[in-house]
Amino acid sequence: MEQGIIVKGTGGFYDVLTDQGKIVTCRLRGRLRLEDERVLVGDRVKITCSDREGVVEEVLPRSNALIRPPIANVDQVMVVAAAAQPDPIPLLFDRILVHVEKAGLKAFIVINKVDLAPDAAEELKEYYQTAGYPVLLASAAQGRGLEEVRECLKGRITTLAGPSGVGKSSLINALAPGFSLETGDISEKLRRGRHTTRTVSLLALPWGGLIADTPGFSRLEMIDIEVEDLQYMFPEFEPYHSECQFRGCLHRHEPNCRVKEAVADGAIARQRYEHYLLFLDEVEENKPY
Template sequence: MPTGLIVKALSGYYYVLPDDSGRVESVQCRARGIFKLKGISPLVGDRVEFELTENGEGTVDEIFPRTSELVRPPVANVELVVLVFSVDEPALNRQLLDKFLVHTESAGLETLICLTKHDLRQGAGQAVSEEEAEAGEHLELDQVIRLYERLGYPVLVTSAKEGIGVEAVRERLAGRISVFAGQSGVGKSSLLNAMIPGLGLETNAISMKLGRGKHTTRHVELICLPTGGFVADTPGFSSLDFLHVDAEGLSSCFREFAPYSEGCRFRGCLHLHEPGCKVQEAKESGAIDALRYEHYLQFLGEIREKKRRY
């Protein structure tokens, strides 16, 4: 049977790009009922075995083992997650960025932070949201970049409008399955259009009243890159649920905690108000960024509240 890669899922159909290099168009397939009985759903990014039917369509017969699986966005076999955030319009939301980072860390995926719309910030002020400004957190854009780079996250600053950083992003994605993720209106589709000439993804200006964009991407689809590999443009969203992260495991998703948590007095320390907590001491001394620690506490509260509800 032929094999291939699911590059799009839409309305119960799975579009499989055959491994046969002689065919460039995907095959529209249905999944066999056995998957539903087993509680399994094919995902974009799955490598599959399929069978062609008489009408030119096909059926997915087997899903090969996955190397990774994301719940939201639902993509399999991702090697790199590109977290796309704008430096302005909408303002950089560090809480949401840190929440995305928790998810990529928990999934064990390599992460690239991409800051878009640099043309809007040239000579401008602080890279913070209104909420962060009210909390007294005032960091310049270069300080934000240095903070995350010190944590080990590569950061690229781009402008699709001016072509800044576009080639650097393209090089990072070459030969891999990557996914673009981030809230609406940050310019994911604009950046992809700049990376792939003739792509023509729909884009929308953000709502100045709401400070966020409309959802221009409505389904997950893998886009073939000229440099080889695939990238998924995913529906924008502004919130994430902690589906697979528990309270005890959350601190391991904050890389900067690791050197200090080993010295905590109690095993399983949650770094709240336990005596002898080295993470709290590091925060007080400035070794751990205060806003990152505050986000940790917020996420911990969300996880505990969800556990109480269920």
């Protein structure tokens, strides 16, 4: 039996990218069609094939499964911001990062459109590097920084996150010419009536690795997070939070708080800390009592 990864699924047919690099369109073995757990794009599968048609015989255990977009075995999230147009909103990106951490995924940040605002790009880069995230600067328009982005995508399954208009589709097109994803301004896309019933696909990158063609992490309510767990979704708090005087310190009003000291020292960015406090309030508000 051959093994591969499901890269697309529509109407009962699944495209499997085999380890030999072929795409085989498969049906599911009857038994799999009945199982509760749906087969997802990203699933590693065993297939049997005759000529061009194949059958998915077995789904191998998943390491994770995202709901939006529905993909299994995601390794990392490429969070895309723009240096300008639209101006970056750190609060939004911090929200996305909390949800990426909560999903147990790695994140790296690409600041696109450096051509428009190099200084703003550098400032944002420093902010996220202080938080411990890898940050790359790029310009899809000018072809800048693409080699570094390719390197980060290599050999992994990646989903994208980031608001509309930052250049996610443009970046993919620039990285792998030939994909030609639709780009443009939002009003235009709405007018053409996109965003209807779309299924997610994984694009096979020519240098190895798969990337989802549909961004995720757009539902960002602070739900299903425990008050005391939020701090673990800020990786730069890690060296400090176990050293606070009080066990269970939430780093808010407690005295002798090492996290607050780190903020005062500049080791933790003040704005990140302020966002932490804001999210903490939201988490508490969303708790049913």
